[in-house]
Amino acid sequence: MVDEQLNHDALNEHNRLRALHGCPPLKYDSRLAREAQAWADNLARMKIMKHSICDEYGENLATSQSTGKAELTGSRATQNWYNEIHDHNFDKQFQSQTGHFTQVIWKNTSKAGFGIQYSNDGHHVFVVGRYEPAGNVYGEFQENVPRPIHGQSTPKSKEFSYKPDEQNGPRRTCRDEIVIVRETDRRDNNGSNHITMVDSSKRNWPNGTTPNSNNERTIRTEKKSQRKCAKRCSIM
Template sequence: MKVLNLLRPLAFCAIVIGENLGAFKIDFKVLRGNDKRDLFLSDERPYIMKRDSSEMELQNRQTFYLANIKIGSNEDEVGVLVDTGSSDLWVMSHDLNCNRSSSSTSTQASPSSTSTMIASFGFEEDILNSHNEKRAIHGVQSLEWNETLVEYAADYAASSFSCDNVTLVHSNGPYGENLAAGYSGGYDPVDAWYDEIELYDFNSPGFNKSTGHFTQLVWKSTSQLGCARVICDNAWGQYTICEYSNTTGNVLGTNSETGLSYFAENVLKPLVNSIN
């Protein structure tokens, strides 16, 4: 989440959210509020934010709603401006305190160290679809989106990742996990993980650091997925973290009932009709 300088005395903040992202919850049961909309839009200054390296002016957006947004244990009624032409929701509030534990903004406030906890309707859909497209190549079940995993990923990213010092350190939590930095959107990081298939030996199945992302991605018995991302205002661009459960994947050892290693049972060769 990124605190923006709007050149005004009131404390404002701005975030981009989808329907939900981990600790972020938004409720649209409270609908349009014309009085607050008019007050919001009557300010002399337009609200300027950075979006995809271009400026975005929000003062005259066409669609305005009131909504309840909850970040952790804090809840506030906010104005929501829908960006026409995309599915992003730009949320502005006089009262919402952006500088809380879910924020990953650096205290140094330099461009290279600023990060934004960000989600949109597109990211979650894209990263789930990209996982399932790759898994379909191997004839294994599709994953389901799991909000518990999203919250875990978002919390770990917010507390442990720094755009100033980009290192991919696993949480060592109860779930399977894939990390990436420098890949944008929901498809690019998954493509990078899947490309490790070129190094995997299906005739000698097992774990290897050079193929661990791939085997995690296509693990047959895994059924749940949740991901989060951090956007860095530097060359790294995007940090992506995905969590996997039921089962975690990359399980060592042998199944006593079948006599096969868990890798042999869960990392399957591509289907013949999936190979170009």
């Protein structure tokens, strides 16, 4: 079942942040929300971070783990994704460490839907965001990832409810799948430890292109089955 509160919070936060860059607001899409929810259900059942395989939409994932009840809201997940702006160079094309941020504000993306699910033990929670048209299209970053508009200031890292940690990025071709995460941790008032991670959004590279990135650390590597390298390739 689609979580209406999650979609409301995530969409509002996306649009608040997109407005800072002069990007049009996203519209809620019930189909994308249903599909995102179905994938969140799947991730929670398997307790893994893994992208779905489809070339028609963009996708951001986030998960939180806790020794107690895991916590993750739509606005919190969105803030984790957007916070990569502090590592982004607006003069460059795709940058492996900022793919979440660029999908969140991608100007040509017009609609989105979100899903959330908890593992059976409640210690893991997964949030899935799906976007159409998909962002992170190689060669189209300049026109779709604008700087903040004049007079607008972007939120500082300290304004979010977590401390930003090292961002790890992939080094791959379209047929290789690299799992990359950002981790932040905290302890709540009840003594439970919480770890929040976000994966990278889908990114789109031409054949034979390998993005360059510094400070990369591979958490897990998987091999995708041989298939045509489509315009929109998934990571994770």
